[in-house]
Amino acid sequence: MEKLQSLRGMVDLLPAHTSLWQRVEATARDHFRRAGVQEIRTPLLEVTELFARGIGEATDVVGKEMYTFVDRGDRSCTLRPEGTASVVRAVIQHGLLSQGSQRLWYGGPMFRYERPQAGRQRQFHQIGLEFLGFADARSDVEAISIAWDLLADLGVQGLALELNTLGSTDDRARYREQLVAYLQRHKDQLDPDSQDRLERNPLRILDSKNPDTQALLADAPTLAEALAPESRDRFEQVKAGLTALDIPFTLNPRLVRGLDYYSHTAFEITSTQLGAQATVCGGGRYDGLVEQLGGASTPAIGWALGMERLVLLLEQVAGEAAVGPAPDVYLVNRGEAAEPAALTLARNLRRAGLSVELDSSGAAFGKQFKRADRSGAAWAAVLGDGEVEQGVVRLKPLRGNGEEQELPLADVDAQKACLVAIAF
RNA sequence: GCGGGCGUCGCCACGUGGUUAAGGCAGCGGCUUGUGGCGCCGCCAUUCGGGGGUUCGAGUCCCCUCGCUCGCCCCA
The missing domain is CATH 3.40.50.800 (Anticodon-binding domain)
Incomplete structure (x- = not known):
């Protein structure tokens, strides 16, 4: 008889490991509580259109990584590949913003149909934070500091905060034109992946690991140059705020992030100990998303943290013992x-x-x-x-x-x- | 979706075409039917992820398939 086993990329969390997860969850809850952030829980399943519209049709996540099926009522349903779109949908649906700005966190499983790899599974878990209705640069700094302090408190070593700005929606659109114009002239020198992205998602080319493409980009117009003065100003405020909090960061102009909804501040917290999947926490500002999903224009910033990757770090760096507790x-x-x-x-x-x-x-x-x-x-x-x-x-x-x-x-x-x- | 590596007991692990599939850990039983940790003894894979093929003979070679893993891609 065929042995029954879990689906590819879906992993069991065994008793020897649950206590560490509980510790992480409890610590996160405590940090959120002290920061005045409230929990929101949304369904794992949503209409496909939510993610298609929210994350962006051109992204890899929507284009080829979603678990999508038609239910018995002929609706196209999708297992959530990330948390932000669902949270925004819930906030709009229940009119939460009419009660004021929202400081929210969520946690739970996400699903992406990808080839499993170190630090990457098809069902994985995130803890995320979303600030909705906050425009000021200080909210960017606060959001980042909550993530940073949480990770520090858990005892994770050797993390780096990478920071970039994508500018306003207008800045991005303008820069996109400049970049495409430049790259069109050198299209034959681009790697195949990047040629493909030239049409669909040109900004992502900046993030290419192909050395030839990177060489070509050295002479390309930069996003920083395309920023409007206000955008540049705003970014300076974010940097100054982080510096004032003693949170070290490095600027990474190639940090673009895959989801369409980001604008202005984009950041990742990475570790060199995770292999190819180095990002433990990633996030940024998404001022256009609420409106795009049918709500009133609302500035927002958020991040998501990968539980499996975090636990991986805690297990190897801190040498956390994977043992169950003994009874008294x-x-x-x-x-x-x-x-x-x-x-x-x-x-x-x-x-x-x-x-x-x-x-x-x-x-x-x-x-x-x-x-x-x-x-x-x-x-x-x-x-x-x-x-x-x-x-x-x-x-x-x-x-x-x-x-x-x-x-x-x-x-x-x-x-x-x-x-x-x-x-x- | 594309490459590379791997797949022998719950875990670790010998085995490189001849056959009775080592060993260690864990587990179970006993020495010890009212007192553990140590020790000793015994049990624990008709079977080598699955299927097909080559061969007198395959865990060992070939093909397919599934899975794991690392990387590309992507991202948390």
């Missing part, structure tokens, strides 16, 4: 009277706040102690028919030295005091 107490029990009594004792200790692993095998004491030892518990609580008859439970320390204690079975407070005293 392993409850060894055997006997007709002891077994039901053990169930009660386990519940009482758990109610008192301790973590208890209850052995329900009915195996010999020796076997149970062996398992108790391997569980990593600091204590074994021992309950046999003899103990039950005397109304006591024995507490035996499994780590370090210490005497076995005998305490009244009914006195959970005394048990807890004893357990907490030595081992914690």
Whole structure:
């Protein structure tokens, strides 16, 4: 029989790794809370048109990476490839902006039909932040600083913040014409990918890794030169703001980003330890998106952080151990009277706040102690028919030295005091 | 979508055409049916991702396929 297994690019998160994920999630929640950012949850499935219009028809994400299908009602549906479009849709749909600007975060799985690779899966997880209704350069700085501080707090080492500006929509359109005009004259020197993009998405050519193309670009008009004075000014404010917060950055004029909706500030936080997929967090300003999706013209900025990539870094850089937590107490029990009594004792200790692993095998004491030892518990609580008859439970320390204690079975407070005293 | 590498037990891993598929870890049982960690003994792949082919004979060679992996592309 064929072995059943997960779909390509869809990975299980096993118990040995979930605690690290929980730590990341808890830390992120805490940072958002302190920054006055509220959570929003949107469906994983949306009408295809949302992404086609929001992200851009010409992008790779929309063009060839979406999980799209027709449902039973003949609607074209798509598993979300990113979070921003859905958040913006929800904000418009529920009129949240009429209540004022929105500071939102989200988290969860995203889906992109790509060839799996280090740091790249078909179902992957992002945590993202969206500020809607904020135009000032300070909001760019604040958004970036939240990401930066979160990563720092988690203990990720060796990150670099790369920064660029794409200018206003007008700047971009103007520059696009200049760039296309220049590249048309040298079209034969472009690599095939870039030739293809010349029509569809010319700005992305800037990001090409092809050395010949890069050589050609050295003499091309630059985006920086095409910026209107106000755009240039705005970028200076962002840079000054980051500098004032001691957040180091490097300027990367080739940083274009793939999604159509970005304008002005674009940034990525990268690591050299991730192989080809170096971006841990990416984002930027998207002043035109809300309007493009049918809302009132609203300035906005946001970012998304790749959970798998972040966890990869935490596991290798910080040497995070991938082990499950040991219980405080392993409850060894055997006997007709002891077994039901053990169930009660386990519940009482758990109610008192301790973590208890209850052995329900009915195996010999020796076997149970062996398992108790391997569980990593600091204590074994021992309950046999003899103990039950005397109304006591024995507490035996499994780590370090210490005497076995005998305490009244009914006195959970005394048990807890004893357990907490030595081992914690 | 395009290249390269790989695919032997839950994990790690010998094996390079002859056959009884090493070993280690983990797991299970026993020595020890009321006390673990050490030790000793035993069990744990009719099978080498799947299918086809070459051969007297294939885990070992060839083809196809699936998967993993690294890179291109793309992006978180």
